[in-house]
Amino acid sequence: MWKVAMSxxxxxxxxxxVERVNQAAARRPKTLPAVPPRLVAVSKTKPPEMVVEAYKxxxxxxxxxxxxxxxxxxxxxLILDSCPEIKxxxxxxxxxNNVNKLLGVQNLFLVExxxxxxxxxxxxxxxxxxxxxxxQRLKVMVQINTSGEQSKHGLPPxxxxxxxxxxxxxxxALHFSGLMTIGRYGYDLTLGPNPDFQMLLSRRQEVCDxxxxxxxxxxxxxxxxxxxxHAIEVGSTNVRVGSIIFGNREYPxxxxxxxxxxxxxxxxxxxxxxxxxxxxxxxxDAAKKMQHLTxxxx
Numbered sequence: 001m002w003k004v005a006m007s008x009x010x011x012x013x014x015x016x017x018v019e020r021v022n023q024a025a026a027r028r029p030k031t032l033p034a035v036p037p038r039l040v041a042v043s044k045t046k047p048p049e050m051v052v053e054a055y056k057x058x059x060x061x062x063x064x065x066x067x068x069x070x071x072x073x074x075x076x077x078l079i080l081d082s083c084p085e086i087k088x089x090x091x092x093x094x095x096x097n098n099v100n101k102l103l104g105v106q107n108l109f110l111v112e113x114x115x116x117x118x119x120x121x122x123x124x125x126x127x128x129x130x131x132x133x134x135x136q137r138l139k140v141m142v143q144i145n146t147s148g149e150q151s152k153h154g155l156p157p158x159x160x161x162x163x164x165x166x167x168x169x170x171x172x173a174l175h176f177s178g179l180m181t182i183g184r185y186g187y188d189l190t191l192g193p194n195p196d197f198q199m200l201l202s203r204r205q206e207v208c209d210x211x212x213x214x215x216x217x218x219x220x221x222x223x224x225x226x227x228x229x230h231a232i233e234v235g236s237t238n239v240r241v242g243s244i245i246f247g248n249r250e251y252p253x254x255x256x257x258x259x260x261x262x263x264x265x266x267x268x269x270x271x272x273x274x275x276x277x278x279x280x281x282x283x284x285d286a287a288k289k290m291q292h293l294t295x296x297x298x
Contacts, residue, residue, distance in 0.1 A: 010053040013245045014041070017228075021239065024232035033216040035237045040089050042224075042242030044069060045249040048076045054245065055083045061109065063240050065092030067102045074105045091180075091221075091240055093153045094119065099126050103138070112141040112180045112221050112238075115154050117166040124171035137175040140167065141221055144203060146196040147184040154181065160203045161210045168211060178219030178237070179204055189230055197222050197234050 018039060025037050042063040043051050051062060051073065064070035067090070073079060074088055087109035090102055094113050099122050102108070114120050120140070127138045142163055145154030155163055160179070167176045183196030204218050221238035223231025228239035243249065 006050065007053045010050055010246065011057050013247075014054055014057050014059060017241055017245055020229055021232060024229040027233050028235070032235045033237075035216055035219070037232045037236060038238045040091070040221075040238060040240045041245050042091065042240050043073070043246060044242065046246045048073055048078045050246055051079055051086075052082045055086060060085055061087045061089060063089040063091040063112075063242070065090075067092075067094070067098040070105055071101060074107065080106070089240075094123075096122050099123055100130075103127055103130050108138070110139040110141065110177060113143045113153065114140045114163075114167070115143045115145075117163050117170075120163070120167050120171050120174065124167075124173045127173040131173065137173055139175045139177045141178045141180040141219070142167070142176070143180045143182075144200060146181045146199040146203075149184065152182055157199060157203055161206055164207050165211055176218075178221060179207070180221035180238075182224075183222065187227070189227070193234055194227065194230060197231055197236070201235055 021037055021039050038061055039059070040061045040063040041051075041054050041059050042065075043054075044063075044065045054062070064073065070088060070090060074086075079086065086107050088105055088107055089110045089112055090105075090108070091112045093115075094102065094111065096119060099119075102111070103123070103126050111123065114123065123138065123140065131138075142160065143154040144157055144160055145152045146157060148156075164176055164179075167174055179200055181196055181200045183194065187194050187196070200220055200222055204215070204220060207213060208215050208218055219237040220235055221240065223229075223236045223239040223241075225241050225244045228236070228241055231239055
C-alpha cells in the first residue's frame, strides 16, 4: 500500500514540476540562449524505490550531495536493473580524497562542484586513469560562491575566468560544461531579480568574452525548489529540485551525511543545513512571490 501511494505521489509531483519548468522556459526573453532547461531530481536521503518511480515517469537526471550515498545508490541492484539510462549529477562539496570513489560511479554524468584548479587537476588525472583507453571526457561545472557566505563552497567570483581557463587548457580529460551556484537562501523575489543569479550570468559573460566560448555552450546551474522558476526565467539551464518532488527529507545520525567523520565525539558547532533542507522552509512563500515575476528536460 505504501509503495502504491508513494508511486502516485512522486508521479504527480514530478509531472507538476516538469510543467512548471516548461512554463518558466516559455517566459524567458528571446535574447537568452535557447537551451532547454534540464531538471535534476535531487534524491538525497530518499530510497532507491523513489528514484525508480521518478525514472518510470521519464526522469533521467538525478542529483546527490554525498559521495557515499551516490556510490550506494548507483550500485543498488534495483536502480541498476530498472534505470539503465540514468544520469547521475554530483552536486555536493567534493573533497580530494573522495575523487576516485566518485569517479567510479556507473553512469556519472556531471560533476557540478569543481571549486579550485587543484581539484580540477585531481579529477582530471583520476579520470584519465579510470577511463583507460576511452576518449570520453568527464563533464564538469565550476561552482561559484556568488553570495560570499563563508558557509558556502565555491570559487570567489573574481577567480572564475582563470579557473575555467585552467580547465579548458590544462585538463584534457575534462569537458567544461558551465557554472553553478547555490546562492543565498530565502531571497525575497519581490525585491527584484536574485542577485546571485545575476552574478552567475555576468560571470558567464566574462568567461565567454575572455575565452571566446559560445554562450550556448556554457550552461548555468542555478535554482532549487523555492526559486527554480525564476532561475529559468533569467537564464538557468539546469535546476536542482528535490523536496517538492520527493517530499521532506529525514536526516538520521549516519556517517552517510558526514563525508569524513572523525573518531570520537566532536563538540564543534552544528552543521550548516543543506540547501534543499533549508529551502523547504521558504518554498510556499517564495512560490507565491514568483507568480508576480515574469522576465523539457534534456
